[in-house]
Amino acid sequence: MDKTLKISKIKDGTVIDHIAAGKALKVLAILGIDESNSISIGIRVTSEKLAYKDVIKIENKFLEKLELDKIALIANEATISIIKNYEIIEKFKLDMPQVFKGIVKCANQNCITNAGEPVKSEFMTVNADPLTIKCVYCKKEMSGEEIINNI
Numbered sequence: 001m002d003k004t005l006k007i008s009k010i011k012d013g014t015v016i017d018h019i020a021a022g023k024a025l026k027v028l029a030i031l032g033i034d035e036s037n038s039i040s041i042g043i044r045v046t047s048e049k050l051a052y053k054d055v056i057k058i059e060n061k062f063l064e065k066l067e068l069d070k071i072a073l074i075a076n077e078a079t080i081s082i083i084k085n086y087e088i089i090e091k092f093k094l095d096m097p098q099v100f101k102g103i104v105k106c107a108n109q110n111c112i113t114n115a116g117e118p119v120k121s122e123f124m125t126v127n128a129d130p131l132t133i134k135c136v137y138c139k140k141e142m143s144g145e146e147i148i149n150n151i
């Protein structure tokens with residue numbers, strides 16, 4: 001018997017699958033999805049790969065590079081599927097970017113990127129799992145909740 005939860009299929013849009021259980025709402029929060037998008041969310045759905053996973057389906061939305069990078073900061077394990085006319089036309093795993101520009105605010109208040117200068121924040125990936133990133137300007141390292149709270 002098929003025990004996977006059936007979430008209604010979408011005609012056009014994006015499916016973010018294999019999100020570690022409990023992270024779906026954080027992913028939605030950083031994407032800034034509002035009521036103009038129709039969204040289905042499965043939380044703690046049973047999965048073959050993971051014991052439990054979260055899944056998000058967003059109708060009529062196709063993610064841009066910046067949005068994919070934001071998801072990578074929170075749920076790098078996720079798989080992205082692009083749906084057109086009920087068919088998966090593209091499916092890929094997220095890459096861990098080596099550089100994050102203009103996404104994360106540096107937690108160091110004295111960093112030049114927090115000084116009101118026209119300097120965009122920029123972080124290098126130091127370690128992918130668990131994720132640690134380092135500010136290229138002040139060398140401040142950030143990980144875990146500290147990253148999520150500064151997106």
Ligand SMILES: [Zn+2]
Nearest residue numbers: 106111135138
């Ligand atoms: Zn910094």
